[in-house]
Amino acid sequence: MTEQTSESEKHPPEAGTTGGGREPLTIFMHWCKGCGICIDLCPHQVFTADRDGKPLITSPEKCTQCAICWLHCPDLAIISNEK
Numbered sequence: 158m159t160e161q162t163s164e165s166e167k168h169p170p171e172a173g174t175t176g177g178g179r180e181p182l183t184i185f186m187h188w189c190k191g192c193g194i195c196i197d198l199c200p201h202q203v204f205t206a207d208r209d210g211k212p213l214i215t216s217p218e219k220c221t222q223c224a225i226c227w228l229h230c231p232d233l234a235i236i237s238n239e240k
């Protein structure tokens with residue numbers, strides 16, 4: 158009797174990320190009030206709103222580090238991971 162382990166069990170997707178590499182930003186969700194400013198102002202549609210209106214980084218590869226989101230967040234809930 159042999160136990161087989163599938164590839165997905167050996168290498169599960171990384172928790173808390175959208176997959177595929179390093180996130181361009183860190184969002185402190187406990188500071189975010191879900192105002193949606195960052196989602197509306199991002200020129201490259203990096204974010205998608207979750208059910209509370211808080212930003213999920215769904216297209217990290219599109220982020221140009223333009224700084225608009227973190228400069229306009231009223232709660233200082235976004236920081237860059239690259240600057």
Ligand code: SF4
Pocket residue numbers: 182198199200201202203204219220221222223224225226227
């Ligand atoms: S830094 Fe600019 S491109 Fe990147 S998520 Fe923020 S607003 Fe969008």
Ligand code: SF4
Pocket residue numbers: 184188189190191192193194195196210211212229230231232233234235
């Ligand atoms: S601008 Fe700041 S407080 Fe508003 S949704 Fe984005 S991260 Fe949250």
